[in-house]
Amino acid sequence: MNKTTDFYPTKYWHLLDDGRVQCDVCPRFCKLHEGQQGLCFVRGRHGDQIRLTSYGRSSGFCIDPIEKKPLNHFLPGTPVLSFGTAGCNLACKFCQNWDMSKSREMDTLADEASPLKLARVAHELGCRSMAYTYNDPVIFMEYAMDVAIACREYGIKSVAVTAGYMSDEPRREFFSYMDAANVDLKAFSEAFYWKICGGHLQPVLDTLIYLKRETQVWFEITTLLIPGENDSDPELEALTQWVVENLGPEVPIHFTAFHPDWKMLNHSPTPLSTLIRARRIAIKNGIRYAYTGNMHDEKGGSTYCHQCGQLLIGRDWYTLGVWNLTADGFCNACGTACAGVFEAKPGTWGARRRPVRLRQYAD
Structure with a gap:
């Protein structure tokens, strides 16, 4: 995809009086001259419009456990076909996927797949959902939405793993195609967002409020705790x-x-004691389902009934063990509902991670 005619047209932009074109997908509002790319690298000006250069191409596909997204209350135990592209609209200094999110090499996008092919392969592989992840789907929203539309034909759900750094109008369209999301709330201070991520806190909070108040999207939140940066008791409180x-x-x-x-x-590195402390603070403040992640902690990774304390879903890393939910998602000890999207039985995918090469499948 090295010709202008191959670039995918987008609609969230407008022409400025000075001749530049402003991208309106996220609060960066990149203002571009001909041939320039936004900070995300994959949205750029070609002609008098913004086009997406990564449509239909990915840095790789992989079947993961849904718990790895992480989503603990959305179809537990089931496999999700995950993929990302290149680039990102934030500039987090701690990025764990920097080889993809910071890539400015289109060769990173080595695998190609149309939305229809991707949905069909996910169905053939028995995946219950598709995850737009590794880098932020906000910047390749047109591709993600088209894949989500194709997936609906097979009954496959769509999952956005995102930092939620998005403007209002595209946010509304994008999430209308999503069934679940994990939103990365990187900290709870404007100083952290500006100094370490090159962005702002409020747009992320706006995304979370929008998801809760105006959609049926099931969502969970992830906060990566960095010693000395966003892990103090006052900030966690x-x-x-x-x-x-x-x-x-x-x-x-x-x-x-x-x-x-x-x-x-x-x-x-973050010690386990910090995660346990954060979880304890969250529970004290009324959060019913607080988890620890990226470290081995069976208690912190498991789900408990907020009413009676019964162990509802036991987890050892990404492997499910104890299952004490009724077929309709209630505690089998006291009958209290567990919030989430559950099926009568848990999935059995386990902790496997299976790379997938789309070119091995027929178009």
Whole structure:
């Protein structure tokens, strides 16, 4: 895809008085001259419009457990076909997928698939959902939405793994095609977002509020805790209190461990004790489903009834064990509903990770 005619047309942009074209997908509002690309790298000006250069191409496809997204309350135990492209609209110094999200090489996008082929292959492989992940689907929203439309024909759900850094109108269209999401709430301070991510906090909070109040999308939140940056008691208190007050106590939150990467190699890894402390603060403030992640902690990874304390779903990493939910998602001890999207029986995919080469399948 190296010709202008191959670039995919988009609609969230407008022409400025000075002749530049402004991209309106996210709050960066990149203002571009002919031939320039936005910070995300995959949306750029070609002619008098913004076009997407990564449509139909991916940095790789893989079947994952849905718990790896992480989603603990959406079709537990089932396989999800995951893919991403290249680029990102944030500039997080701690990026764990920087080889894809920071890539400016289109050769990173080595695998190709039309939406129809991708949906058909997911169906053939027995996947219950499709995840737009690894880098943020906000920047390749046209491709993700077309895949989601194709997936609906096979009864396959769509999952967005996103930082939620998006403008209002495209946000509304994008999430109208999604069934579930994990939103990365990177911190609860504007200073962190600006200094470390090159963005702003409020648009992410707006996305979370929109998902809760105006959609039926099942969503969970992930916060990667970085020692000395966003892991203080006061910040964790403020974050979890905000979630309860604005989103409700039933929205799950995952506290995950940082490991030194990209431009933050001089920071220490997150100790398990920090994740346990964050989980304890969240539960104290009324969050019913708080989890630890990226480290082995069976208690912190399992689901409990918020009413009676019964172990509802036991997890060892991404492998399910104990299952004490009724067929309709209630605690089998006290009858209290567990928030989420559940089927009568859990999936049995386990912790497997299976790379998929789309070119091996017929078009």
